[in-house]
Every structure is written in C-alpha cells, then in structure tokens.
Amino acid sequence: MSIRTIAFSRLAILGGLALWMSIAVLNNLLDPGTNRFHVGNTLSMHLLRDDPVLGLGLRWRAWSVDWSTTVLYAVAIFQIVISLLLWRAAFAYARAWQRDDRTLLDAARNRAVAALVFFLLLWFGFTCGGLWFGYWMKQGAIQSVHMTLILIGLASLILVHMEPEPSTAAERPAQATHN
Template identity: 45%
Template sequence: MIAYQAVASVLLWWATVAHLRLAFGRGDGTRATLLGNLALSALARLALMFLVGGLWFGYWITFGPAQQVHFTLLLVAVGGLVLVNLPRGRAAA
C-alpha cells in the first residue's frame, strides 16, 4: 500500500510539472492530459482502496471523520479528472 502511495505521489508531481510546462507554453497538451489522467486515476484508486478497506474493517464505527476524508479525496480526484479533460481552446480557423 505504501509503495502504491509513493507511485501515485510521483505520478501527481510528474503531471503537475507537465501542466506547468503547458501553462508556460513549453509543453505538450496531449502528454499533460495523459499524465494527469494517469495520476488522478491512481489517486482515485487509492481513495477507493482506503474506502473499501475501511468499510471491510468497520472504521466508520469509531473513525467517522476518516471516512469523510476518504470520500473527499475521491471527490477531489474525480473533479480533477473532469477538469483535466475539459476541451482546450482551439485556434481560430
């Protein structure tokens, strides 16, 4: 689980750098979108693993706020996926 968290963290930073390069006009939009999708999908999978594992062990009985944090993490990941995949502006033809 910790190795997966480390991989997800590296992917998120890699996608951040790709999007910053794109914002400054030095990056590739397709690559940035691909990296963003990979990173945010990894984050969503991590949140789902936390939720499923927590539900299996019944953590909601005593740790309600932890479950809320994991749901929030999932919502942030899904919202990020929506934002990353919004169509970019096109040059006038």
C-alpha cells in the same frame, strides 16, 4: 481559452495534489506510530470489540494488529508512486504552459489522467477496505477524509479530462456550408 490558461489551471491542481500527497508520504514515514495506530484500529476492529451491538456480524473479518506495519508501508509505497505520477503530470503542464504548446498540453493531460486514476484507486481502496472492517461505525472522521479525497480526485479528473474550446479561428475545425 488560451493554452497557457488551461495549462496553468491544471498545473495548480496537479501541483497541489502532488504536494499534498508528498506531505502525506512524509508523515507516514516520519510518524509511522500514529498511522500504525489508526490502521491497526481499522484492521483489528478493536474499536468495535467493546460495543455490545455495533459490528457483531462483522468481527470475524478482523486481522491481527501485527499487519498494521506491513499495510502502512505498502500504502506508503503506493503513495510514493502516486506522488511521483502527480509531480510528473504537474511538470508536464508547466512545460505546456511555458511553451504555449497544444501537443504538450495533450501529453500533460494523458499523464494527469493516469496519475488521478491511481489517486482515486488509493482512496477507493481505503473506503472499500474500511467498509470491510466496519470503520465507518467508529472512525467517521477518517472515512470523511477518504470520501473528500475521492470527490477531489473525481473533480480534478473531470476538469483535466475536459476538452477546452478552441480560442482562435485557426484552432476551430472548418465547418461545412449548407446550400
């Protein structure tokens, strides 16, 4: 497989994730009320209060809904950092594609791995935090989005981290002959 093919396929993935994360940041900043509502429901465990059975043993973990703004902006800052890291990796792949350069491809992969690890940390943080507050009992759709993003992040990390097969004889390592 050529360096350009590899770089372009990874550019598409990292660019897509960077764009998605940038839109998520924009949504958090332009419509904080919606996100404060969902974060507040999770932190306060408000949705479990009216249920006579679900979450009885977990309700002591609830936080005041007042924390929702602080948590939302902390998440937005982390998302901005991740977005910038994803864009940086995407542009590194664009440079490798444009110059058809194996060294640039390797450097882009290093940037992509770092960006994707942070991407995964964000969504693992959401799922672990949500699990702590029992969001899976009443906010299954939100948990499904977080789990889907973990799977997308893992698949992207695996693809980015795979070492491509050399495509030319010059790229293949010399093989020792056996007598």
